[in-house]
Amino acid sequence: MTEYDYEELGLVAGLEIHQQLDTATKLFCDSPTVRREPEEATRTFTRYLHPTRSELGEIDDAALEESRVDREFEYLAYDTTCLVEEDDEPPAKLDAEALDVVMQISELMEMSVVDQAHVMRKIVVDGSNTSGFQRSSLIAQDGEIQTSEGAVGIEDLMLEEESAQRIEERDDGVLYSLDRLGIPLVEIGTKPDISSPEQAREAAETIGMLLRSTGKVKRGLGTIRQDVNVSIADGARVEMKGVQSLDDIDDIVRNEVGRQVELLAIRDELQQRDAHVGEPQDVTDVFADSDSGVIRGALDSGGKVTGVRLAGFDGLVGRELQPDRRLGTELSDHAKRHGAGGIFHTDELPAYGVTEEEVDALREAVGAEPEDAVAIVAADSQTADLAIDAAAVRAEAAIEGVPEETRGANDDGTTRYLRPLPGAARMYPETDVPPVEPDPSEVEVPELLTEKVERYQSEFGLDAGLAEQVAYGRRMPLFERAVDDGADPTFVAGLVESTVTELRRDDVPVENLDDEQLLAVVALVTDGDLAKEGVNEVLALLAENPQLSAEEAVEEAGLSGVSEDEVRDAVVEVVERNESQVENEGMAAFSGLMGEAMGALRGRADGEIVSSVLREEIQKRA
Template sequence: MQVKIGFEIHQQLATKKLFCSCPGELTDAEPDAIVARRLRPTQSELGEIDRAALDEYIKKKYYEYEVNNSHACLVELDEEPPHEPTEKAVDSTIEIALLLKAQVVDEIHFMRKLVIDGSNTSGFQRTAIIAFDGYIDTSQGKVRIPIICLEEEAARKIKQEGNKVVYRLDRLGIPLVEITTAPDIKTPGQAIEAAKKIGDILRSTGKVKRGIGTIRQDVNISIEGGARVEIKGVQDLDSIPWIIKNEIERQKLLLDVKEEIENRVKKDKIKLEIRNLTDIFKKSNSGIIKKALGNKGRILGMRLQGFSGLLRDRLGPELAGYARVKAGVSGIFHSDELPAYGIEAEEVEEVRRNLSLSEEDAFVIVAERYAKARKALEAVHERALLAFGGIPEETRMALKDSSSKYMRPLPGAARMYPETDIPPVVISPDKLLWTESNLPELIEHKAKRLEVDYKLNNALAEQLARSEYSELFERVVAGNRKFAGFAASVLLSTLKELRREGFSVAAIPEEKIEEVLIAAERGELAREAVVEVLKFLCEKPESRIETVKESLGLKGFDEDELRELIKNILKEKEDFIREHGNAAEKPLMGVVMKQVRGKADGKLINRILREELLKFPGE
């Protein structure tokens, strides 16, 4: 079976916001203000209303926006026109486009993309094409990149309470580069290879954000005889093959259902006929039913002619997904799974009689307030009709178990219209030429160079090349390549361990980490003391290294002081040395290290200890 797979990769850029001077960082501070809004769809430049936008509007939601004055301004509130696009964000996107071998446009024209799920206060997202016709090479062939865009990030969703959704505006407006591949990917293995390759190119620039939530992969999947389905919010690269495999299986199942249902019943026989079945369940032992009735709910049901046996583990989750999203119910019951959940066989039979079901018919019931229950069954009916088409075009959300759930219909072209507040941005030939001449070293090339230049093993070199500290590493070891192993260990292992232990490593400025490593390289700070110094800096990141050493009691020994200390220890351990001879060196090293406690470098201690042992009487 032919499978087509493509990506939309969204990567935050490490700059200030795209259309104002607010910082491109998140904050957990209490908001200074809260603004409430309702959003409505508008027509595109062709006079059409986008189906996804209309679907959101029908949900009747309203939105609250938390505003922190230090991280958002009137631009994010849509109370002030956008400023000129941030030059650094534009330049970074051009650089990424050139690394992807794409053709950069002569002029950048921003458009408005209709978005009324509340994630943008204006009801649209500003986006612009920066380049086109790029590509990457994979072991299974070329993957084309037809378009590269620069756009603004959405607001950060905080919580949802009924029809109210709360967003925070700190994330809104952070520059986002969007890389769209053609559906050239044929296997899950090629998909993860392509995603990693694009990710490495992005990180090669040193101009993108890192960490959870800063990069997202939307996966587009279609199989032969089906339609495109977009799965949003894939953050873990290792889950990509499983998400693709699960979606392929889901689509195969839907095509099987299509074939089976078409052999049973005609589409026009699936009527929306809703019955009030509350009386049947007045004495029900089901906790869910009791709770609904206690909240003045009703039990509504409908027949699905010819659907018996097609719901359990097949179409049932699809119907429930539509009901949850479009009506806000927690779930539905269907005949393929009953009796269960406290609903008795007698109640099931009574429902079947009431709805006049044959053996091939199924039913769906919903326990909710009347209006919500009816809306849920209308959504179920809508999805049941779509089963005759096989696979509906839709947007789905990736889940932790690598499955997905329904979100909304797939957006169409009707969501785009021109941005009138931002003039075109001309990309001069000189800027393009300068950028082409100063492209950064790709991670795959850097890894090979680090392996050769610093005598690192392949795995360590690759890890270091992908690290945010790769440039810092090279600055530190430039004058002493023998220090490379220790520096790499601190940057890749020690800092990671401190994060796991709960230390705020992110609070330490990069230049301060560099200062610590240089002090260790010069022998001004014992290597054994580096961990304690870094822990101290996590709490007080602006402290001077000398101040930290004094606070931790790490004022170092000079060589003469250290030699005198070692001589005294050897005198105390004279009998031990005579008894063990050369084997005494290792235990004595431990004794000295314990007394020095990180105030001198281990290599220096070992050298002096060996020198003094050679001078020792009788040795």
């Protein structure tokens, strides 16, 4: 991957972090925020959405483009789905618990909370919200975080409702699930103060740490998403949406810088060639006898082939912008938005069953010169016309340079076109939800995770690695509850980080273990009713049989605690059975006999007690 001089290129970047809050209920109704499986759905319903004018009397460009694709949206509803989520009832007041959490976050980022928070509607017609808009409210502004490359300003903090989850793309629409819709979501936007890929990642990591410090954010895949805004001098602001992993952020920034650098080089070449884009036209006759599977399939279904002359584009449509993505890929992304499978272009033909003779006939049909390229789309009549128009518009933009747009993050660190950048025309006031007056004076500022790590080392004696694992782990609240109840910190830390991981590796379904079960097992150990050596067996039994209580699991495993007299009797039996070894080796026999004694007690006795009694019995005979 090429490494650029980002200062020389004038890199400017900013982040938008979206994090689900772990509240009891959703933002505007009393439905729980627990996620569901699609097969649990009890019913479905459909919607068709269209854009509306904002209070400015304008229609947002992004919403307008989305509406040009005619789609039906189907929603999976559950026994917990309410009328607010279905957009059949006005929303309730802003959730108080969610408001408290975002005020904690604002305090951690030294932000100023607004005097009055008003809920706004943000037009969204991609089906991710049944109402056709997302409700959002500005809560705080003007904060700051620190990175090793300098301070990064925090522009604003929004509290909004999470979108529905996309389950399946269909030819005529999209299937969504409503279990996620309405979960409180905090959106944190930085100022464009980021000047390197590494700083972008560090800033995201810092914000993530602050969010988790509240103990009130959801964990797991999809609960946090990062959007990255990038531009370079002479380029344009481009928003990359849906970066799932922090590990991808620096690659996303690097690849976008590279894409803009290449697009600017293509622009310069196109302008030098006096490039222009012709009018799209029907070129079906050229391919009447084609053996290309894609083209043949379209024509046999009553479709057609449309083409457009790209004057001066020869050799540039196939130029790589990002790994395995070319200018032709960008044209194809735009065509796909209108239902086409993609485009063919002459920089890659003959190929895909298209012959050299057909390429020559195509170039002649559109009047292409040797320095020109041609792009074609094969699809049904309406799709072919819309798709080739979209590809032509994107080609025209290439002559100007880098278009402002919203792009989606791919798993490999590259991005794809989604839609134009949204503007102010997508926002207008929500008339169903009254404004609230946030009061940050009563907000308790949480302990930072970095501070917890230091405290766990100094107060509980945990080593640095284990302290960090526990503090940043999802079971940190359980650890603190158990220690507050008198449990040994080292034992509990090992349980939540090492023991559970070991069981997972042994294919034990540890996801069935809830915090209350783990706390109950810890309490049994603390009270001497279960030896530490029996914990793994009890947890495995609970994971396989979640209906059992911890006490029942101990009983069923035959691990009920034994008295010290019973321990001594078992140890004496082992020692006497190995009397000659004890006489000959003395304390050197300890290791071998310890394993035998623990086996005889089957994990029912604490190892330290067994060890102490065994030493006594050996010393008597030695």
